Amino acid sequence: MFGLANPERFMRFSAPLVGPLWIAAGLLLAAGSWLSLTAPPDYQQGDSVRIMFVHVPAASMGLMAYAALGVSCLFSLVWRHPLADAAARAAAVPGAALTGLALITGAIWGKPMWGVWWTWGDARLVSVLVLFLFYLAWLALRAAIEDESKAARAAAVLGLVGLINLPIVKFSVDWWNTLHQPASLLRADGPSMTAAYLTPLLTMMAAYAVLFAAVWITGVRTEVMGRRLRTLRARRAMEA
Amino acid sequence: MSALLLLYRREVSLLWAGGGGPLLACGFALAVTAALPLAIGSEPVRLVPVAAGTTWIVLALASLLSLERLFERDHEDGALDLLALGPPTLEAVFAVKTAAQWTAVGLPLSLAAPVAALSLGLDPALAPLTAGAAALAGLAFAAVGALAAALSLGSKRGGLLVAVIALPLYAPPVIFGAGTVTAAQEGTSPGPALALLAAYALFACALTPFAGGAAIRNAQG
């Protein structure tokens, strides 16, 4: 059913991809950074608008990485796919890092914009914070159970529950935001978005996406090799 | 059916015995409420605006207390294996345990909630609404919390893990529950928030048994 289900086949298929993906990620990041730094300063925000080129892609890739995690969990749970747990694990750490980066850059952006490092007035930022907490919970559960296969399945259930819950959390936070009626502060979209910002933003988004793909595939490969090593050691120990 | 009723009675009596259920949860809720004025000051102008919100934080935290033992005890002493071999499915066992948790913790807390809110200066006319919303939120807390407890089976430091898993999932009931009371406080209709709270509680009760059954089976295998 799944061509890449077999770890051997996945390793063979992914081996030639790893290098080019890293190179493409590096090139895109360089191009994106250059475009971001040469874009004209915003007439209101000045140079601090450039934080957007780090913040917005980090937030959206953090969310995409959770989707990758959730889908991996589904595969791990329903089809007991040997690679799916490795894929979920390999998506979780970079996903949490991207989400953390979005929170940090959000704070750095917030300081010149609102004069404070953090505001609860922005629904998007609060949603990203909850997403970050979802990642922490997943990583904590995955690490807390000693038996590897049990830890994998428990984490898979949680990842799936999180995937179902994310839209609900997003909705409830947006709803909560309208209840408390704060000024809308962070605007990454909207009429002020000109081509001068769109190009660097899209380039950076592509760079983050390719970078995530590179980290993810490398992570799965490392995981598979680590498992082989453990199996080999266990076999040695049995024979000895 | 009678087997599930037996299980429900056993679970409620276990939660009730030794003060582990209602006494501990309500005591904790009131203690945290009492700490708030000590931390931020006793003037009504400070306390009244946060009365509803504080009450919901206190409810969410107090709901976590006895969750760790909900499945862990049965897992340790082998009773969970026996439960798995009975005629009812593990999904039904999970649902019954959720119901017992709600009965022994959620409902008593829904009586403590208006007391806590009133002590912080909530309009007494809103006490029944607070209790009703707290009972609904308690159902969501029990279902989601029981799932967190089932997922944490077999881990070290189970209690902390349950809290870390459950609290992010508690965000919607906290928002809608506190929103219900806040809306009434501000003179607008609490209906929409209450409806969303009820929807989330029912959704959680309908779906968590499946995830919980899978989690228990996994811990046993």
Add this chain to the structure above:
Amino acid sequence: MDIENGSQMIAALHVSDLSISRGERRLFAGLSFAVKAGEAAQLTGANGAGKTSLLRAVAGLLRPDAGEVRFDGAGGPLDAGTARSGGVQMLAHQEGFRPGRTARAELTFQARWFGASAEAVTAAAKRLDLVPLLDLEVRVLSAGQRRRLALASLVAANRPLWLLDEPLAPLDARRRAQAAEIMAEHLNGGGLILAAVHDPLPVAARDIVVGAAA
């Protein structure tokens, strides 16, 4: 003491080509055997050979790496889930009684969970001389008394297939004789017994060696 419940009556247990691992360690592989109504089989093998895991796999609590556990009724194969939830009871190392509750409450709960009637619970408690102990908390019972409580739950529920893990270990000589009687009766009534043992079962039983599949 015939076993009722014709529809879920287990007439035979078939284990074919079963392999089980714990973590990275393979406990055994390719194990096959069958137990028929009225028969007992005892699993022998060193500590850690996988006897308990095998019992748990038969109970459906543990997923084997490979192989199959099948239950036959009088009229052909049964659905494994139905057979387990209606016809299998396990007595494990830990009996699953909560220390803070009375023996009566826990015995009643367990036996009725497995389908026993209230009368059957009372009769089984009498049978195992547990009546004077019933109002005590489980925590004050000795290991042997707890084991008798678990045996009473088996007798009361009277499910066809008994999975027993070291059933006699905590019992003294007199109680072992009583347990032997109960097992013999169960087999005579058409029951099946699969037990993990160090000391042989006190009833006629076939040996099944569980062990290292190196």
